Amino acid sequence: MKYLYLILFLAFSLNANAQENLDLSYYLPQDISYNPEITTPQEILGYIPGEWHVTHDLLVSYMRTLASESPRITIENRGTTFEGRPLLLLIITSEENQKNIETIREDHVNLTEANSEDLKTEEMPIVVYQGFSIHGNEPSGSNSALLVAYYLAAGQGEKIDELLKNTVILFDPSLNPDGLQRFAYWANTNKSKNLNPDPQDREFSEVWPGGRTNHYWFDMNRDWLPVQLPESRARIATFHKWQPNILTDHHEMGSNSSFFFQPGIPSRTHPLTPQMNQDLTREIGTYHAKALDKIGSLYYTQEDYDDFYYGKGSTFPDINGSIGILFEQASSRGHVQETDNGLLTFPFTIRNQFTAALSTLEAAGNMRSKILDYQRSFYKNSSDTMGKDAYVFGSEKDKNKAYYLAEILKRQQVEIYEIKEDFELNGKNFKKGAGYIIPKNQKQHRLVEAMFEKRTSFTDSLFYDISAWSFPLAFDLDFNNSVPTKYTGGRIDSLQKPAINSLIKSDYAYLMEWHDYNTPKALNLILEKGLRAQVGMKTFEADNKKYDYGTILISVQNQKMNATDIFNFLTEVSEKSNVSITGVGTGLTKGINLGSNYFRSLEPQKVAIIVGEGITPYDAGEIWHLFDQRYDMNITKLDTRNFGRADLSKYTDIILPNSWGSALDKNDTEKIKDWVKDGGTLIGYKNAAKWFNSNGFMKLEFLENKLKAENISFEQRNDFRGAQGIGGAIFEATQDRSHPINFGYSDNKIALFRDTTIFIKADSTSYKNPIKYTNKPLLSGYISKPNLDLLSNTIPFKQVGMGRGNVILFTDNTNFRGFWYGTNKLLMNAIFFGDEM
Numbered sequence: 001m002k003y004l005y006l007i008l009f010l011a012f013s014l015n016a017n018a019q020e021n022l023d024l025s026y027y028l029p030q031d032i033s034y035n036p037e038i039t040t041p042q043e044i045l046g047y048i049p050g051e052w053h054v055t056h057d058l059l060v061s062y063m064r065t066l067a068s069e070s071p072r073i074t075i076e077n078r079g080t081t082f083e084g085r086p087l088l089l090l091i092i093t094s095e096e097n098q099k100n101i102e103t104i105r106e107d108h109v110n111l112t113e114a115n116s117e118d119l120k121t122e123e124m125p126i127v128v129y130q131g132f133s134i135h136g137n138e139p140s141g142s143n144s145a146l147l148v149a150y151y152l153a154a155g156q157g158e159k160i161d162e163l164l165k166n167t168v169i170l171f172d173p174s175l176n177p178d179g180l181q182r183f184a185y186w187a188n189t190n191k192s193k194n195l196n197p198d199p200q201d202r203e204f205s206e207v208w209p210g211g212r213t214n215h216y217w218f219d220m221n222r223d224w225l226p227v228q229l230p231e232s233r234a235r236i237a238t239f240h241k242w243q244p245n246i247l248t249d250h251h252e253m254g255s256n257s258s259f260f261f262q263p264g265i266p267s268r269t270h271p272l273t274p275q276m277n278q279d280l281t282r283e284i285g286t287y288h289a290k291a292l293d294k295i296g297s298l299y300y301t302q303e304d305y306d307d308f309y310y311g312k313g314s315t316f317p318d319i320n321g322s323i324g325i326l327f328e329q330a331s332s333r334g335h336v337q338e339t340d341n342g343l344l345t346f347p348f349t350i351r352n353q354f355t356a357a358l359s360t361l362e363a364a365g366n367m368r369s370k371i372l373d374y375q376r377s378f379y380k381n382s383s384d385t386m387g388k389d390a391y392v393f394g395s396e397k398d399k400n401k402a403y404y405l406a407e408i409l410k411r412q413q414v415e416i417y418e419i420k421e422d423f424e425l426n427g428k429n430f431k432k433g434a435g436y437i438i439p440k441n442q443k444q445h446r447l448v449e450a451m452f453e454k455r456t457s458f459t460d461s462l463f464y465d466i467s468a469w470s471f472p473l474a475f476d477l478d479f480n481n482s483v484p485t486k487y488t489g490g491r492i493d494s495l496q497k498p499a500i501n502s503l504i505k506s507d508y509a510y511l512m513e514w515h516d517y518n519t520p521k522a523l524n525l526i527l528e529k530g531l532r533a534q535v536g537m538k539t540f541e542a543d544n545k546k547y548d549y550g551t552i553l554i555s556v557q558n559q560k561m562n563a564t565d566i567f568n569f570l571t572e573v574s575e576k577s578n579v580s581i582t583g584v585g586t587g588l589t590k591g592i593n594l595g596s597n598y599f600r601s602l603e604p605q606k607v608a609i610i611v612g613e614g615i616t617p618y619d620a621g622e623i624w625h626l627f628d629q630r631y632d633m634n635i636t637k638l639d640t641r642n643f644g645r646a647d648l649s650k651y652t653d654i655i656l657p658n659s660w661g662s663a664l665d666k667n668d669t670e671k672i673k674d675w676v677k678d679g680g681t682l683i684g685y686k687n688a689a690k691w692f693n694s695n696g697f698m699k700l701e702f703l704e705n706k707l708k709a710e711n712i713s714f715e716q717r718n719d720f721r722g723a724q725g726i727g728g729a730i731f732e733a734t735q736d737r738s739h740p741i742n743f744g745y746s747d748n749k750i751a752l753f754r755d756t757t758i759f760i761k762a763d764s765t766s767y768k769n770p771i772k773y774t775n776k777p778l779l780s781g782y783i784s785k786p787n788l789d790l791l792s793n794t795i796p797f798k799q800v801g802m803g804r805g806n807v808i809l810f811t812d813n814t815n816f817r818g819f820w821y822g823t824n825k826l827l828m829n830a831i832f833f834g835d836e837m
Contacts, residue, residue, distance in 0.1 A: 049143050050350050055180075081215065097164070128247075141327075144353035172238075183210070222465065248357065255332065260304055261285055291362070321374075403498050405472070432489070456782075507556055509594055511553060512552040513552075515746060524604075535600050535743070656688045673697070697800075698809065733772055776792065
């Protein structure tokens with residue numbers, strides 16, 4: 001054993017010494033010369049890349065320095081992150097190309113048009129988008145960006161000249177500035193002078209939530225289709241502005257791995273992706289292999305990951321006529337770490353990423369005409385397969401929700417049209433001004449098909465990410481995929497928010513229907529102002545207008561404000577939230593009257609969410625984002641570290657997101673129980689079901705998949721187990737619209753996103769099952785037959801009383817990735833109407 005320690009010590013000493021004596025020659029090819037007038041990274045950073053983790057501010061400083069020194073580089077700031085950091089893009093090409101860059105861009109984009117036969121691809125530059133470290137704690141990408149940018153700015157000789165002449169490089173040095181900054185702080189503040197490779201050292205174990213995510217703890221590599229985040233909106237705008245031929249996405253994976261490049265597992269490629277895309281990806285891969293062979297780095301391909309979900313950076317390009325390439329480098333997670341493959345140093349990880357970035361450019365140059373021709377053929381073939389009908393989506397009662405989907409489509413350069421006139425199709429009514437028409441006869445029809453499709457048959461049962469994401473289902477909108485074009489109105493070039501009714505002053509009362517997506521924002525403003533508001537538990541009719549369950553009543557009398565001030569304030573609320581509010585002059589209505597006891601008083605809600613170690617950051621961040629960005633509501637983040645000291649009496653509601661392990665100890669549990677009994681509403685998600693059941697919050701009967709492995713080999717065991725998971729699919733449930741959890745929904749069925757195998761048996765008392773999966777619930781995505789049989793007729797929602805309070809459970813994520821607009825209101829109903837359940 002002592003000899004083993006001696007060997008490890010000697011090996012570590014050599015590596016540590018190599019880091020101490022690190023210089024640019026470790027990374028840079030020596031077959032070219034470098035312009036001494038161009039600033040090196042260490043002149044800005046104060047160290048050679050790899051000695052420390054670059055912070056985003058220094059990365060920005062260096063990129064701006066290169067742009068000021070090199071005529072090969074122009075730089076633009078496309079916006080800022082939630083934390084105010086710039087979203088830089090460098091355009092790198094030859095000086096001659098820079099003089100004609102807009103003409104080059106226009107010609108390149110014209111290649112994607114149907115009439116592009118006159119363009120000569122052999123004379124056109126290829127466009128490559130290189131993006132680094134969309135996961136902030138996978139930093140070798142952004143650190144290698146320092147070196148790639150220097151190489152392209154300072155490199156001299158025929159090789160570089162040829163590369164820059166034939167290539168336009170869209171260079172995104174940090175896809176996730178906030179996460180990169182957070183992780184750099186962690187790695188640098190925990191670095192020892194004597195580098196310690198022990199994997200148990202604090203350096204390799206970030207505090208929650210880690211640097212992977214952005215400010216609101218979103219995985220931004222899942223936002224290429226939904227584009228809900230500022231970082232995503234910047235890069236998607238760049239993508240569509242330029243239509244790059246290749247997009248590279250530099251990541252990291254587990255420390256005991258090597259280096260992965262695409263293609264992924266062939267059977268897991270989405271059927272809408274052309275085979276030629278995968279063939280070209282495979283050919284590009286030979287360049288990576290050759291380059292990595294040259295420096296002696298291990299690698300693998302076609303054994304992992306996939307090209308199925310189009311919302312990932314490496315797959316999104318594939319449905320847009322481009323080629324997406326994922327790189328996954330084994331992560332040092334700090335500066336040097338012991339692994340199964342020996343000591344893994346941070347400089348080594350950077351060098352592999354740098355090498356793959358250059359091999360991509362080499363492949364792009366050598367395959368230029370072939371890849372440009374593929375892009376042209378992609379759109380020509382797309383044009384040949386266009387349908388002559390159209391899609392339609394909308395909501396008569398919730399125009400804003402339809403508008404938010406239209407916003408996403410506009411960001412994806414989809415052509416959108418008005419509904420020309422009201423019509424009914426397959427039992428659904430589509431109203432002019434309350435929905436949108438998407439003709440299939442347009443350039444982006446493949447992308448729209450990918451966004452709108454419902455798919456239930458697959459060639460593989462395993463998925464790296466979700467297997468379904470149908471946007472009309474996610475938004476809970478009326479939808480039809482085959483509408484005659486005669487209903488198509490004018491083209492919408494500039495999308496405008498839906499019109500709302502002007503508020504007419506009343507001295508009696510105001511009514512606000514609860515259907516609109518933005519009504520929680522409006523109600524919160526009203527309650528925070530101190531106005532009394534009530535919710536209608538039954539339907540009624542006033543002034544020949546029908547009002548549904550959940551209508552909000554604001555009476556004028558007995559308020560702290562006079563009638564004029566109430567009118568002025570509600571006008572402001574209506575405009576700020578883009579929600580219609582209606583003044584009425586009498587309480588004598590059809591159905592319940594406005595003075596009925598079926599109108600229940602509402603109180604301002606003070607909401608907290610449990611975060612910290614043991615809580616899933618994604619789920620927690622989605623809720624924080626929903627409150628903070630969508631509804632302008634305060635939500636207090638209570639960390640599990642300090643939960644025992646928190647004063648819970650301040651809060652009406654506490655949300656427990658999905659968790660693992662023992663996020664809350666016994667004392668925390670008892671503290672929450674006492675708070676609920678005193679009148680609080682506890683709302684739990686997903687794994688909270690088991691915690692609720694084992695700790696006496698509610699009694700649940702779980703159904704379990706007991707499928708046994710028969711005739712399954714050792715080699716097949718992981719695939720067998722994986723096939724019994726639910727990675728993300730969409731299911732149909734019925735709704736009892738009279739129950740407060742379903743207020744604001746106009747149909748008796750809803751599409752729910754599910755990525756758990758928590759199956760809860762329905763209550764024998766029917767009205768205790770206000771949301772219940774149908775007998776045949778699968779709408780889109782993969783689920784094994786045993787799991788589908790178990791899911792049928794189970795419940796995704798449960799509410800029980802405890803003392804004077806409530807415990808509410810959702811087995812499914814109602815806020816998934818910030819774009820599942822259709823179920824956001826379920827959570828807001830639990831918040832505002834929990835006491836009425």
